[in-house]
Amino acid sequence: MRKIHKVCVVGAGLMGKQIALNAALHGYLVMLNDSLPEAVGKAETWADEYLKGRVAKGKLTEEAAAQAKKNLFFTIDLEMAARDADLVIEAIIEEQSAKEALFRKLNELAPKDAILATNSSFMVSSLFAGCVDDPARLANLHYFNPALVMKLNEVVQGPHTSKETVDALMDFARNTGKDPVWVRREIDGFIANRIVRAVKNEACYLLEEGIATAQEIDTAVEKGLNYPMGPFRLMDLTGIDLSYLASKRVQDETGVKQPGFEAIKAKYEAGEWGRKTGKGWYDYTDQK
Numbered sequence: 001m002r003k004i005h006k007v008c009v010v011g012a013g014l015m016g017k018q019i020a021l022n023a024a025l026h027g028y029l030v031m032l033n034d035s036l037p038e039a040v041g042k043a044e045t046w047a048d049e050y051l052k053g054r055v056a057k058g059k060l061t062e063e064a065a066a067q068a069k070k071n072l073f074f075t076i077d078l079e080m081a082a083r084d085a086d087l088v089i090e091a092i093i094e095e096q097s098a099k100e101a102l103f104r105k106l107n108e109l110a111p112k113d114a115i116l117a118t119n120s121s122f123m124v125s126s127l128f129a130g131c132v133d134d135p136a137r138l139a140n141l142h143y144f145n146p147a148l149v150m151k152l153n154e155v156v157q158g159p160h161t162s163k164e165t166v167d168a169l170m171d172f173a174r175n176t177g178k179d180p181v182w183v184r185r186e187i188d189g190f191i192a193n194r195i196v197r198a199v200k201n202e203a204c205y206l207l208e209e210g211i212a213t214a215q216e217i218d219t220a221v222e223k224g225l226n227y228p229m230g231p232f233r234l235m236d237l238t239g240i241d242l243s244y245l246a247s248k249r250v251q252d253e254t255g256v257k258q259p260g261f262e263a264i265k266a267k268y269e270a271g272e273w274g275r276k277t278g279k280g281w282y283d284y285t286d287q288k
């Protein structure tokens with residue numbers, strides 16, 4: 001298994017730009033690629049501003065910021081970005097056909113022994129095993145938003161993934177300041193998002209049953225369990241629209257009714273999606 005020195009991150013959106021900069025800050029040579037020139041341009045401006053801000057706050061030395069910038073390259077040329085990568089991290093839109101097409105291209109463009117990882121939260125790497133010659137090199141490397149800050153990486157092993165690939169990704173994660181967890185088998189939602197979902201489902205069930213209000217359930221979870229945020233407050237932050245679409249997807253795929261689905265659906269249909277619309281389980285209109 002080749003040692004990881006050069007990393008190619010494909011997709012310069014919310015996650016990809018942070019994944020790339022995090023690796024660059026930890027000494028890796030990183031090529032950040034996006035198919036849209038404006039996305040590449042925006043990511044470069046964002047990285048410059050982020051580094052400047054860290055230096056201004058005294059969190060990073062000028063030398064470290066300059067070195068990170070030197071380590072990070074931005075390009076729309078996938079061939080150049082992938083051709084001598086030891087690790088490619090896919091962070092493009094959540095669309096299976098787009099990801100399949102990309103893995104087929106990477107199979108041709110990246111070195112034959114490079115590790116290929118997907119950051120997808122919902123798609124397991126098995127879905128792309130048929131797109132590459134050697135799926136032993138393929139796995140999920142799952143980050144959490146904001147990826148520069150959140151310490152967890154989930155390394156998800158598919159039935160096709162070799163243990164060497166898992167070990168190399170665990171080492172890479174540790175070398176980039178993360179605390180990785182080895183997920184030994186593919187499962188929808190992996191670990192952290194399954195736990196969040198279970199807590200959210202139970203909270204919605206209690207609400208639907210009229211046991212307590214959303215605010216009271218949050219208080220119980222925050223004051224009794226010391227969670228930094230109750231499930232309803234968290235839903236307001238991440239967006240009730242996303243919670244609804246995720247629950248609906250599971251319900252449609254499994255045919256199993258998700259507990260508390262109706263409560264979320266009602267909020268979704270009322271356009272009360274949380275902070276982004278000014279109202280969700282809480283009212284934020286006076287905070288705008």
Ligand SMILES: NC(=O)c1ccc[n+]([C@@H]2O[C@H](COP(=O)([O-])OP(=O)(O)OC[C@H]3O[C@@H](n4cnc5c(N)ncnc54)[C@H](O)[C@@H]3O)[C@@H](O)[C@H]2O)c1
Nearest residue numbers: 011012013014015034035039091092093119120121143145
């Ligand atoms: N947003 C989150 O909180 C989060 C958390 C963990 C994992 N993820 C996963 O990360 C991935 C990306 O999510 P995001 O929120 O960063 O999305 P995003 O929409 O912010 O960024 C996606 C980027 O991919 C680019 N792109 C699309 N097709 C491409 C292609 N073929 N080649 C190169 N670039 C292409 C787009 O131009 C865009 O800049 C998804 O798979 C998602 O499941 C997201």
